[in-house]
Amino acid sequence: MSATVLPSCPSCDSNRIVKNGRIHNGKQNYKCRSCRRQFVQDPQNKIISQQTKDLVDKLLLEKIPLAGIARVTEVSEPWLQSYVNTKYESISQQVQVRTKKKGKLTIQCDEMWSFVTKKANKQWIWLALDAKTREIVGVYIGDRSRHGAKKLWQSLPPVYRQCAVCYSDFWEAYEQVIPSKRHRAVGKADATPRRRKAQGNAHQEETGKTNYIERFNCTLRQRVSRLVRKTLSFSKKIENHVGAIWNFVHHYNASLPV
Structure with a gap:
């Protein structure tokens, strides 16, 4: 029986070719x-319908x-990765919230890892939430420093920088x-005895004042697969990591009741 003749690389014309599984259509x-390029023989470009793209947009907001x-x-997967890269590059990195009048405003701030x-390349997600409307009104992704x-x-x-009272941890x-x-x-409602001792009287006076933002942190970690603690879906590109978080924040704010 004759050996299978493998095609040459369309990029570098090399004959050092190996089989590498099958694509979605078999x-x-x-x-x-x-050159590490992946390819198929006689490729046929598949037109992705708008309906499929809309479904992809919805699935990107779930833990998948x-x-x-x-x-x-x-x-x-190559098409999907390219689509995601383009989508996340175009996402606005500025909060979109309803107009607020100057007056008494309250926000809750927290950061999550x-x-x-x-894991050595830590990226801290800083968040601020309006305690009345539950909107995310501030986002930054970077280090956990004063910066x-x-x-x-x-x-x-x-309007928040001018008027809001900001509750945060210590x-x-x-x-x-x-x-x-x-x-x-302020202190947290679920603080351990050791943490309560470190926080002192402030825990007794103001406990629970950051519960809304802590609950959103849990929602974010459960809905964005890149943030689940034990997962193989972690980000390999900082731009996509930031884009995925902003994508969910915009969706979350838009889905809140008026």
């Missing part, structure tokens, strides 16, 4: 060991990895950035 996929979305929608590629707190403060619409960066007359460092 065709044999090949990989070039020289890209490989799972590709299987459900029957599109190729995430990473890109490896991160400053960027969160700058991301707030002007992370010192908040105190360094938010004006003292409008900042309240």
Whole structure:
């Protein structure tokens, strides 16, 4: 029986080709060991309908990895990755909230841990939430330093920087950035005995004042697969990590009742 003749690479014309599984429609996929390109013989471009794209947009808001979305929608993973890259690059990184009048406003601030590629590359998600409307009114993704707190403060619409009282935990960066007359460092309702002792009387006086933002943190971690603690769906590209979070924030704000 004669050996199977493998095609040459369409990019570098190399013959160092190996089989590399099959694509979504069952065709044999090949990989070039020289330039690392993946390809199929006689490719047929598949037109992705707008209905499929709309479904992909909805699935990106759920805790489903890209490989799972590709299987459900029957599109190729390379096409899906390209579509996601383009979508996240175009997403606005500015909060979109309803207009507020100057007056008594209250926001809750918190930060949650995430990473890109490896756990050593930590990316902290800083969030601010309007305690009355539940809108996310401030977002910044970066390090957990004074710089991160400053960027969160700058991301707030002007009316919040002028009027809002800000409740946060005892992370010192908040105190360094938010004006003292409008900042309240408070304890959490579920604080451990050791943490309560460290927080002192402030825990007894103000416990539970950040419960809405803590609940949103849980929602975000459960809905965005890149943020689930034990997962293989973590981000490998910082731009997509940031884009996925902003994509969910915009969806969340738009879905809140008026």
